[in-house]
Amino acid sequence: MSPALLEVTDLRHSYQTRQGEHTVLDGLTFSVERGEFVSIVGPSGCGKTTLLRSLSGLLRPSGGTVALGGTVIDGVPQGLAMVFQDYRGSLFPWRRVGENVEFPLLGSVPKSERRRRTEESLEAVGLAAAADRYPWQLSGGMQQRVAIARALAMRPELLLMDEPFASVDAQTRSDLEDLLLRVREQFDMTILFVTHDVDESVYLSTRVLSLSKAPTVQTADVTVPLAFPRDQITTREEGAFVTTRSEVARLIRQAGPGGLAA
Amino acid sequence: MSTAVAPGIRVQLTRFAIGWIGAVVLLGCWQLATARSDSAFFPTPLEIVADIHERWFSAGIGGGVLTDAFFQDVTPSLQRLALGLLVAWAVGISLGVVLGRVRTVAEYLEPLLHFMRALPGPVLLPLALVLVGTGTSMRVSLIAFGAVWPILFNTYSAVRQVPECFIDNAKVARVSRPALLFRVILPAASTGIFAGLRVSTSLGIILLIASELVAATDGIGFGLTQSQRSFQFVAMWSFIVALSLLGYVANLILSGVETRILRWHRLMAAIQD
Amino acid sequence: MLRRGATGVLGTLLVWEVVARFDLLPRDALPPASSTIARAAELVVDTTFLGNVGATLWASLVGYLLALVVALPLGMLLGLSDRLYLVSSTVIELLRPLPPVGLVPLLVLVAGQGLEMKAAVVALGCVWPLLINTIHGVHATDSTARATARSFGWSRRQVAIRVVWPSAIPSVLTGVRITVSVALILCVGAEFIGGSTAGLGSWLLQQSMLPGGIESVCAGVVIAGSLGLLINGAVSALETRFAAWARREEA
Structure with missing residues (x-):
């Protein structure tokens, strides 16, 4: 049997503070298979940022391993892209939209191929016409689409997303959710998606993992029995959606007194 | 929008x-x-223009336009200023980037940086005289040593303020270290660096003139005081104009480069107003 | 952080001391840190030295006030009147980059080598950034606020003083921060170039020509830097105070 795309084994991390050692991650173990869309939900302060930074190789955890495609990572691995919550800090204001999308390909992909992939990615997020504008000339939702396009241009096997839709309004948010499901099909990606929002996690995912407050452990692993393509209205009306949603919410509430932040 | x-x-x-x-x-x-x-102190602009033409731009056939006096009065100053500023910028920007990225080293050196930035540059002249002597190297090193602090300090604080998420994004994109420096850190810090370039340029001009007063035999600063002391007031005005042009051209060059490099920043600021 | 800063300072002093004590640089070029500091301690109670420092500070202050007195009203005027601004903008752009030290020889002829000359150089150097920041501040005033104030039946003068000026203050303060440290630099520069007989610059130059004067020169440089630190500190304290006030005004 081939290894899972992402294998997290007994991942631990703690910071040294003035008050002593502060444990953020306390032995997380889970895996993500190719083609899955896994959401991670948890209360604020559950160490999601630390988890994502460890998965992306930006942070060296104090213990445990992260393996991508069977290889234990040490530093930022190949075949991985990440979309951050703060789109203003993600896109470089001195590069035009197209140049931002092209950025991760510089130095590794020949020019003609870069141009092709940039066009294709911008097309996929519906921003082909905005290539020559600057990111700060676009709305927040459009900027987050540029960030997604940039991730697509990297052709990642695994896409990590850190609460990517938390700072946009509700309508834009549902548009972006559907856009994400579409490009996942088109680019055949595996996605690990961190969110605060139980509804969002169930709507998007094939599987939902929930985490406790720090020191963080995994509290639930729920498979979402919903078919694709999904629809903002009809999917949310399905009985399976409602029961899964309730199940996840209940598991999170049981996990700790903190509950979910809004 | x-x-x-x-x-x-x-x-x-x-x-x-x-x-x-x-x-x-x-x-x-x-x-x-x-x-x-x-008043003999205030010749008319026309007289000044005539003097400038005769002094620096009236060489005969074969010698081009520039006179020997031009190479005596202007060129040495240009060389000293350019050399001094280039050294200051190269050292200031590279050290500023290093200190901005290596937090521990910066924490040790920060008080010293504040001190050197607060030090009024010209007080270093007497020290430079004793340490380096009176040659061209003294003038260049005075300009370099005096003008390095504003650019070093500005680069340091601009690099330190580069948002960590820019760097995270670049790292996830697996860009090389040079690309991280030249394509992310320096552009993100460019507004602060340019402010530093401007301050160091005006400081460099002050240091140039101050340094050309001591044991100099050529240069704009020398000509300026020499003509004043020998009561050649039209000549003095020519040197004032020459120095003004030097300041003006330096400013023009910086603005030109800045307009090109910081176009995005200007547009962005215009939108946010 | 603080401890590391202190370590850095002590480390530098130690290196300086060792370099000087073991004659890694010629002794007459670099006196040891300890004797420089001892000399500096003597200087801060030396009346001659203090008199010279006082002359420099006084000239900087006079010149700076002069710049403020010219720049603030003129900036208000040019900011409020588009016509005057149009006519003068090119002149300002042409005059602004001119290095004020270039005028020192002329100013020496007209105003002598003392206070008036130094103050004039300081004023010439500081007036442009102050002027331009004042104009920017006035231009940034909310035009709705201006129109509202006019609808109260206030005169142009009253609108300028009650509405435009307060909202221009943050920008003016930016100008102040940029120029304050420049004042001292220009003043010392003018002392060298103009051949002044009093002032920190002149004192340093005299000391450097005395045999064994290098110790005093180094001590003087250390004191000058500390003075600059004090001034910078005072300006940022002032700015923190006023910036808080400006934010409250905006809210």
Whole structure:
């Protein structure tokens, strides 16, 4: 049997503070298979940022391993892209939209191929016409689409997303959710998606993992029995959606007194 | 989303014309006032222009336009300033980047940086005289050593303020270390670095003139004081104009580069206003 | 952080001391840190030295006030009147980059080598950034606020003083921060170039020509830097105070 795309084994991390050692991650173990869309939900302060930074190789955890495609990572691995919550800090204001999308390909992909992939990615997020504008000339939702396009241009096997839709309004948010499901099909990606929002996690995912407050452990692993393509209205009306949603919410509430932040 | 409303070309032309008319009127007033005054200290602009032409731009056939005096008066200053500033910028920007990225080293050196930035540059002149002597190397090293602090400090604080998420994004994109420096850190810090370049340039000019007072035999600063002491007031004014042009051209070059490199920043600021 | 800063300072002093004590640089070029500091301690109670420092500070202050007195009203005027601004903008752009030290020889002829000359150089150097920041501040005033104030039946003068000026203050303060440290630099520069007989610059130059004067020169440089630190500190304290006030005004 081939290894899972992402294998997290007994991942631990703690910071040294003035008050002593502060444990953020306390032995997380889970895996993500190719083609899955896994959401991670948890209360604020559950160490999601630390988890994502460890998965992306930006942070060296104090213990445990992260393996991508069977290889234990040490530093930022190949075949991985990440979309951050703060789109203003993600896109470089001195590069035009197209140049931002092209950025991760510089130095590794020949020019003609870069141009092709940039066009294709911008097309996929519906921003082909905005290539020559600057990111700060676009709305927040459009900027987050540029960030997604940039991730697509990297052709990642695994896409990590850190609460990517938390700072946009509700309508834009549902548009972006559907856009994400579409490009996942088109680019055949595996996605690990961190969110605060139980509804969002169930709507998007094939599987939902929930985490406790720090020191963080995994509290639930729920498979979402919903078919694709999904629809903002009809999917949310399905009985399976409602029961899964309730199940996840209940598991999170049981996990700790903190509950979910809004 | 807002778009800046650019004034029409005709409005711009009119503004440009009115502005220059203002400048010409002022020049005319200067001419009239000095022509009517009998103070030897204030020659008319026309006299000054004639003196500048004769002094520096009237070489005969074969010698081109520039006179020997030009190479005596102007070129040495240009070389000293350019060399001194280039050294200051190269050292200031590289050290600033290193200190901005290596937090621990910066924490040890920060008080010293504050001190050196607060030190009024010209007080270093007597020290430079004793340490390096009176040659060209003294003048260049005085300019370099005096002008390095504003650019070093500005680069350091600009690099330190580069948002960590820019760097995270670049790292996830697996860019090489040079690309991280040249394509992310330096552009993100560029506004602060340019402010530092401006301050260090004006400081460099002050240091240049101050250094050319001591045991110098050529240069604008030398000519400036020499003509004053020998009561050649028209010549003194020519040197004042030459120095002004030097300041003006330096500013023009910086603005030109800045306009190109920081175009995005100007547009962004215009939108956010 | 603080401890590391202190370690850095002590480390530098130690290196300086060792370099000087073991004659890694010629002794007459670099006196040891300890004797420089001892000399500096003597200087801060030396009346001659203090008199010279006082002359420099006084000239900087006079010149700076002069710049403020010219720049603030003129900036208000040019900011409020588009016509005047149009006519003068090119002149300002042409005059602004001119290095004020270039005028020192002329100013020496007209105003002598003392206070008036130094103050004039300081004023010439500081007036442009102050002027331009004042104009920017006035231009940034909310035009609705201006129109509202006019609808109260206030005169132009009253609108300028009650509405435009307060909202221009943050920008003016930016100008102040940029120029304050420049004042001292220009003043010392003018002392060298103009051949002044009093002032920190002149004192340093005299000391450097005395045999064994290098110790005093180094001590003087250390004191000058500390003075600059004090001034910078005072300006940022002032700015923190006023910036808080400006934010409250905006809210």
